[in-house]
Amino acid sequence: MNATAYELPAAAVNAKLIALIASGAVFLGVFLSGFVIAEPAPYDLYMIGLIVVWPLFGMRIQRAAVPLLVLLVIMNIGGMISMTQMSDLAGTPLYLAVSLFLALTAVFFASVTAVQPSLYRVIFVAYVVSAVLTSLVGIAGYFHAFPGAEIFTKYDRAAGAFQDPNVFGPFLVLPGIYLLYLLLTGSV
Template sequence: MSVTGQFDPALAGTRWPGMDFVRQRATRLLDGVVALWIFSGGIVLIEPSPYEVVFLLVLPIAIVAGLGLYRSTFGLFAILLGFTPFALIACLQVRVTPVTDAIIFTAVTIFLMLTSYFLANYLAEATARRMRIIIAAYTAIAVILALVGTLAYLRLMPGADFFLRYDRAKATFKDPNVYAPFLILPAMFALQRVLLGRGWQIVVSGAVYVVLMIGVFVSFSRGGWGHFAASSLITLVLVFMLEANARDKIRILIMSLLGLGMLVVALGGLLSIPTVSDFFAHRTQSQSYDTGETGRFGRQGYAVELALENPWGIGPGEFPTLRIREEPHNLYVTVFHVYGWGGGFFFYVMIAATLWKGSAMLLRPSPYRLMAIPVMATFTMVMAESIIIDSDHWRHVYLLIGLVWGLSTAIKNEQRISAPRHETLI
């Protein structure tokens, strides 16, 4: 594989006899610490969150272990370098928000972009094994949170109100609208295993998918519902078209019909509960905060005007202190007035480059394409959902970006066009 640079104390003249032993230990430790880091991504009640804190442990271990840096991932680092000065300049434009708060907010964004770059390089090597580690840790915390959210919503656990907001499940997130999208990536991997797996793998994966689906449902996030449904459909279609053989396609068609029937029954059961049915009917109607000058779309228009008038941005936290007291809830507008025109431009480049690399992965036969399908099914829809929500501090968005760039690098460096399914089905 092509590597631009790899940490080696010998280059600095600091090689010592025990270095090989330390590096071997660090290499073994790295996977476990990465698993802990991914697992901690489900606890986002404060900023900086445990996800950022644990990464401070991951990074030095990765350096000691000699993690490779790949040429094809350097674009992510270049985007980070271009984004940072503009974002920091925007912090100095704040008038009401304390500068320290603005800097902390922007520092978290920069830090999350750095995690994408790390993850891309981490996944580019030993891809199948490391992808299993990442998805296993992610699935574990997602299932736990889905169960917590569901039990809390049904008031079947002590302290249920702590895990709810406005009577909607949020688990250990600040908002149900962030909690719901977090559950979707592991659900897509579970769905893929249901479609292509065998025996007990289908049963266990089906249970995981249902648990996560119910977790999304009790969030009563309309964006989350749409995201889950659309990502599921994309995953099913891509698996059917790109990876399924003739026998698989027949089985997928049969299982899709059975699954649809079970889904209708499950939703029917949930909606038979009066409180659930009433809340569902309320959430499917137009909400008061969607319309009008101060509604979701009205404030997005105001945010566009504000961004055009302030090339250097207005800084984090400033928008709610102005004419409208609520955030614009549109990532593609927010990045311009929070990080300035320059920061917004580099953020756009990051999204566009990731979509481009992800699309190229799907078009190229590879042992890793099966891993790319759930990742891209989730990433494309979270970017679509970002039209109605601010997702620039969603940890799993940067994880998805890192996965796309890492898989893209692995595919470019892989000579094989296929591999046994048990090696590539995560």
Template sequence: MSAERAAAVARGGVVRVSALADGVLWLAVFLGGFVIFEPAPYELFLVAVIPVYFMAGLKIPRSVGPLLVCLICYVTGGLLSTSQTGAPRFVDALVYVGVSLFLAISAVWYAALAADDWRRIRLIERAYVGTAVLVSLLGVAGYFRLVPDPDLFLLYGRAKSTFQDPNVFGPFLILPSLVLARRLMTGPILTRPGTVLGLVILVLGVFLSFSRAAWGMLAVGLPLLAAVVSANFPTNRQRLRLVGIVVAGVALLVVLIAVAASIPAVYDILVQRAKLVQDYDGKDGAELGRFARHWAGFMLATEKPFGIGPWEFDRLYIEATHNTYLKALMEYGWLGFVSYVTLVGFTLRRALPLLWQPRPWQGFAQCLVVSFLLHMVVGWIIDTDHWRHFYLTFGLIWGLAAAEAAHRRARPDRAAEPA
């Protein structure tokens, strides 16, 4: 075989391996939308493929080091916390921390992949949007009983689709909603009917999840994203066009909600979920309501440096913490809490510059950072510590920050590339 022939065969082999790796990554992200039982296909798939990537030479860049260190300390805090768990629940507590370890590894994996080649972001974006539209469509169809066995996609009259909880299903749709909304903010709408339809499906999914957290995230996230996009526009004409799009979008959203609310079953749940204080929140902040539990939990944490172990808070106070920061104290101890808060601070420091850097990945980065900020806020009223898509968000932010650092090192004197 000639040298030229051998080189051609080698190149073909590299292309096939690269295509296979891309397919595996796409499938991994796509499976993140199907968590109707545990262990979910997502976990089983990633447990099999992540070691292969690292054995094949995937490197963790030094700039991702703080993410790795914080997550190691966080999981270590969880392991120490299991020592506070009673014998009957000790094995379950270890499994719980094992899930945390898996999710931490997945975040580092995504960060390493994005840092290695930022173009993978496009693949991840397509996979996430695709699975989000599909599961949202299933949730909407299940809610209106348009599919066989619709109760499989419902919980307490709320759409949960292929998730176990509507309060996870709704927030899962936020990032892809922002991605599609940004496409409409920055490009011609009339030539993108598929984008419009996809966004409508996602918004309906968020609405029918009846997750107050998801409602708030969408209501705040869209104008916040519009403000970020507008600040990056070079002309007032573009900003004026964006204002028109936002007004039209709000009008369409009001119409969709009005039409949905005209259905009696939807209206009843809407009125119930729209109340500021639910029964489990505690009437007027009464004892053992959600916010009273928060206060009691933070006071208890001052006496428990190792925490109290997974699910022990639920046993003591009947209900879950519904607060990611309190959960860190209760189930990961002081070490886990400090590690988590430090990770959030480091991530924000890495994330915010991505909003303004004119890079090929800027558009997705803007949506990613806005989504991350929203999750940080709702973490005060809901537990996010085992949300798979949240760890994906962590990983991608750190991966893009590493890609930005590599870009600056490689081309310090070149002008910024357009987004």
């Protein structure tokens, strides 16, 4: 038996490796969005690092994301201007920092998916995995399945790995709709 081994060009191997690492990095970021028991959440810290590091590997803000960036910058400037009318400024800087962070993550995901549309599936799969895990934790907390499980409930409602059940419920909507879409289209 004679087997011929073909060598792939180093550039092709590197491109595949970079695409795999990028997909894994985006997967982990979206996955961590389901776990917000304390702030700053792991998602917040991870995404700040990812947004800072990503441009070093060649990510640029895509033309399609520029209108989003402009509108979010205008919104945040409006938030800063409205701050001048407040009598109590205690929580405002944190609110503006969170608004700016969310704007940056929106532009990040818009730019990444514009360049690599295949990441949409990765994002949805990560979101579903995160939703399933945090739901299981919420169910375990609701039924007091193990000692200390009550940390996953608030006000006798399942909160999953979130601080508040009012955040947990809306978090589950998009993965639920995505799974329903997959069922209806026969893509499961």
